[in-house]
Structure formats: C-alpha cells, structure tokens
Amino acid sequence: MHVVVNAAMSADGKLSSRRREQLAISGDEDFARVDRLRAKRDAVVVGVGTVLADDPHLTVKDDALRARRRDDGRSASPARVVVDSSGRTPTDAAVLDDAATTYLCLSEAAPVDRRLALAERAELLTAGDERVDLLRAFGALQEQGLERIMVEGGGELIFSLFEAGLVDELRTFVGPTLIGGRDAPTLADGEGFVAAFPTLELEAVDRLDDGVLLTWKTDDR
Numbered sequence: 001m002h003v004v005v006n007a008a009m010s011a012d013g014k015l016s017s018r019r020r021e022q023l024a025i026s027g028d029e030d031f032a033r034v035d036r037l038r039a040k041r042d043a044v045v046v047g048v049g050t051v052l053a054d055d056p057h058l059t060v061k062d063d064a065l066r067a068r069r070r071d072d073g074r075s076a077s078p079a080r081v082v083v084d085s086s087g088r089t090p091t092d093a094a095v096l097d098d099a100a101t102t103y104l105c106l107s108e109a110a111p112v113d114r115r116l117a118l119a120e121r122a123e124l125l126t127a128g129d130e131r132v133d134l135l136r137a138f139g140a141l142q143e144q145g146l147e148r149i150m151v152e153g154g155g156e157l158i159f160s161l162f163e164a165g166l167v168d169e170l171r172t173f174v175g176p177t178l179i180g181g182r183d184a185p186t187l188a189d190g191e192g193f194v195a196a197f198p199t200l201e202l203e204a205v206d207r208l209d210d211g212v213l214l215t216w217k218t219d220d221r
C-alpha cells in the first residue's frame with residue numbers, strides 16, 4: 001500500500017479558519033493537480049470532521065480523466081473512504097451518492113441504528129473499539145484491493161496517520177493567504193508529538209498558482 005497525504009494550507013499552516021468552513025486556499029492550477037492525483041488513486045480518504053464541515057464529493061472532476069479511468073477498466077472516480085468512529089456521516093452526505101463506491105470505517109462504538117441507516121449507501125468496515133484503529137482499517141482497505149491511497153484531511157486524521165506510521169508521502173500546497181487563529185485547524189492537529197517527531201525528506205518544490213507545492217517523503221516507512 002502507498003499512502004499520499006495531500007492538503008492545502010495558508011502561509012501560516014492553517015487548513016481553514018476557526019469557523020471550520022471550507023476555504024479555497026488552492027488556485028485553479030492546484031485544484032487541477034489535485035484532480036489528476038485523485039484520478040491516479042484507488043481511494044480518497046477523509047475524516048468525518050471534513051465530511052461534516054465541507055460535505056465534499058471527492059470525485060474526479062475532469063471529463064477526460066474520468067474517461068481515461070473508464071478506458072482502463074476502472075470506475076470513473078476512485079473509492080471514497082470516511083474515517084468515522086460512531087457513524088456521524090449524514091445519510092444525505094455527498095460522499096454517499098452513487099458516483100463512486102464509499103467505505104465507512106467505523107469502530108465498535110457505532111450504534112446499530114447508524115449502521116443500519118448507512119449500510120444502505122456505503123460499505124461498512126469496523127476497526128477499533130472506541131475510535132477507528134487506522135492500522136486495521138487501512139489493512140481492511142488493502143484487502144478490498146485499495147492499494148494507492150490519497151488522504152485529503154483534515155488535520156486530526158492527518159496527525160493520527162503520521163502517529164500510526166502510515167504516511168509515505170506528504171504534498172502540501174502553501175497558498176498566499178494568512179488565516180491565523182489558535183483554534184483554526186492546521187495540517188496536523190491531534191495531541192501533537194512531544195518526542196520522536198516524524199522526519200521528512202524534501203523531494204520537490206514547485207511554484208504553482210501564487211503559492212508553492214512542497215512534496216515530502218517520510219523517513220520511517
């Protein structure tokens with residue numbers, strides 16, 4: 001399995017404002033790059049915080065990219081995956097439409113009524129007691145044939161994936177804006193590391209739109 005985390009952050013490292021509303025930090029060139037990256041992957045993963053904040057669709061937008069995937073015998077868009085311990089994903093969420101297969105990674109704590117409501121629209125995987133056990137969940141995704149994984153956020157999930165040692169590559173678009181706010185989500189939130197910080201190797205620096213795309217490889221995979 002290969003896991004690439006992709007996100008857009010402000011010049012001060014924020015994914016959004018303290019209101020946690022979806023913000024366009026990327027410009028056209030970066031959104032097009034993200035679409036190409038989605039088109040190459042087997043699955044796009046987000047945390048339920050992102051679903052609740054953004055109601056994303058997580059599909060490939062460009063018709064030519066979708067057609068190329070179909071020509072290769074694949075679905076037009078990769079599978080969508082939501083990491084969601086208790087099944088908080090709304091049943092009318094855009095990720096649950098029929099544009100692509102959707103997997104919900106739940107924990108044992110997800111109530112039966114939520115499972116029943118969501119099972120009509122998604123494939124349910126269970127890993128972990130209270131919170132989703134990411135190592136087990138990603139193992140289950142691999143068993144489904146999902147090898148090339150793209151994670152799009154948010155900051156809570158990205159931190160946990162680094163903590164679990166699951167990240168191979170990190171791509172961050174740094175946009176020309178400053179958001180600020182101690183409660184605004186950052187690229188990696190969670191508890192934060194206090195020792196044994198994951199280290200990264202810088203692979204590429206590319207100017208894009210009015211910002212910069214940084215491509216990092218992780219050292220410990």
Ligand SMILES: NC(=O)C1=CN([C@@H]2O[C@H](COP(=O)(O)OP(=O)(O)OC[C@H]3O[C@@H](n4cnc5c(N)ncnc54)[C@H](OP(=O)(O)O)[C@@H]3O)[C@@H](O)[C@H]2O)C=CC1
Nearest residue numbers: 007008015016020047049050085132153154155156157160
């Ligand atoms: N600029 C960008 O590129 C992006 C920006 N965003 C922004 O980020 C914000 C949302 O990010 P955030 O609030 O951090 O939410 P996340 O999308 O990271 O989801 C976090 C939630 O996932 C669930 N979860 C289950 N298991 C785990 C686990 N093992 N580790 C971590 N999380 C787990 C938890 O909810 P539970 O306990 O219920 O399971 C947790 O609260 C929004 O403002 C959105 O707009 C999001 C993506 C990209």
Ligand SMILES: Nc1nc(O)c(N)c(N[C@@H]2O[C@H](COP(=O)(O)O)[C@@H](O)[C@H]2O)n1
Nearest residue numbers: 008023024025026054056057058059152
């Ligand atoms: N690459 C990137 N740049 C930004 O500026 C963003 N705000 C995001 N957000 C991510 O994209 C998801 C929306 O996807 P759809 O357009 O609905 O398919 C959003 O939920 C974030 O994960 N990404």
